[in-house]
Amino acid sequence: MIDWWKSSELTFVPQTHTMQLAELTWPAVQALHKDTPVVFPIAALEQHGHHLPLFTDSMLLGEIVRRASTVVGDRVLFAPLTWLGNSDHHLDFPGTLSAPPRAYLDLLNGLLENFVQHGFRRLVFINGHGGNDVPGKQAIFEVRQRHRQRNDLLLLFATYWNLADSSRLTEFGLCQREMSHACEWETSMILRIAPQLVRDFQGVEPVEPGTGFAPAARGWITKERTAAGHLGYPHEASAEKGEALLREFSDGLTVLLRRVIAWDGKGWNG
Numbered sequence: 001m002i003d004w005w006k007s008s009e010l011t012f013v014p015q016t017h018t019m020q021l022a023e024l025t026w027p028a029v030q031a032l033h034k035d036t037p038v039v040f041p042i043a044a045l046e047q048h049g050h051h052l053p054l055f056t057d058s059m060l061l062g063e064i065v066r067r068a069s070t071v072v073g074d075r076v077l078f079a080p081l082t083w084l085g086n087s088d089h090h091l092d093f094p095g096t097l098s099a100p101p102r103a104y105l106d107l108l109n110g111l112l113e114n115f116v117q118h119g120f121r122r123l124v125f126i127n128g129h130g131g132n133d134v135p136g137k138q139a140i141f142e143v144r145q146r147h148r149q150r151n152d153l154l155l156l157f158a159t160y161w162n163l164a165d166s167s168r169l170t171e172f173g174l175c176q177r178e179m180s181h182a183c184e185w186e187t188s189m190i191l192r193i194a195p196q197l198v199r200d201f202q203g204v205e206p207v208e209p210g211t212g213f214a215p216a217a218r219g220w221i222t223k224e225r226t227a228a229g230h231l232g233y234p235h236e237a238s239a240e241k242g243e244a245l246l247r248e249f250s251d252g253l254t255v256l257l258r259r260v261i262a263w264d265g266k267g268w269n270g
C-alpha cells in the first residue's frame with residue numbers, strides 16, 4: 001500500500017529478511033512463536049499545509065518502521081501500515097480522508113482482536129498521527145478489559161515522536177522543541193525521503209503552535225488554529241535535520257521493540 005515511493009534510491013531496502021505480514025502465508029504465521037511481537041503501524045491521510053503532501057504522516061511512519069525493521073525485523077512481525085486515521089479535525093481542508101472516530105476505534109479494536117484470536121500476545125500500535133492518540137489508547141484499554149482474565153498480554157501504544165531521546169534532539173539545531181503539524185520537523189523529514197513532493201517551504205509564514213490548551217483539554221478543529229493548515233516553523237526545515245530526526249525516531253522505536261522482544265511476561269517497567 002505504501003511502496004510507491006520506496007523505489008527512490010534514498011529509501012529502497014529489500015524487505016526480504018524482515019517478517020512482513022503481507023508477504024507471509026497463513027501456515028507461516030501459524031508457525032510463528034506466539035511471543036513474537038506484532039506491530040501495527042497506524043497513520044493518516046490528511047492536509048499538511050500548502051507545502052507537504054497529504055500522505056505525509058503515512059510516509060514518515062512507513063520510513064521509521066522500515067528503518068527499525070532492518071534491525072529487529074527478523075524477530076518482529078510487521079502488519080501493513082493502516083493509512084486511514086482519525087482526522088476529522090482536518091476535514092475543512094480538501095483531500096483529507098478520515099475514518100469516523102467511533103468506526104476508527106472499532107477498527108483498532110478489531111486489529112488487536114484478530115491477533116489475540118490468532119494466539120499472539122505482544123501487540124503494539126506504532127502511531128504517526130496526533131489524532132490517533134486518543135482512539136489508539138482507548139483501543140488497547142478496551143481490549144485489555146475484555147481479556148481481563150489473561151495475564152500474558154502485552155498491549156502497547158506508542159507515537160513515534162515520543163520515542164526519541166529528547167536530550168539528543170537539542171543537538172540537531174532544531175527551532176521547534178516538539179512535534180507540531182506540517183512543521184519544521186515533518187517538513188525536514190519529507191525533504192529527506194521525498195524532496196520532489198515538497199513545495200515552497202521556505203516561503204511559508206510560521207504559525208505559532210500554541211500550548212495545547214493546558215491545563216484544560218479543548219475540543220478544537222484545525223482551521224481555528226491555522227488558516228494555511230500548518231503549525232510551527234516549516235521555513236526552518238532541512239534534509240539534514242530530517243535525517244537526524246528519522247534516525248533518532250527509528251532508533252527509539254528499535255529500543256522499544258527490543259524491550260517487547262525481551263519482555264519477561266510479567267511487569268512492564270523497563
Ligand SMILES: [Zn+2]
Binds near residue numbers: 048056057181182186
Ligand atoms: Zn503530520
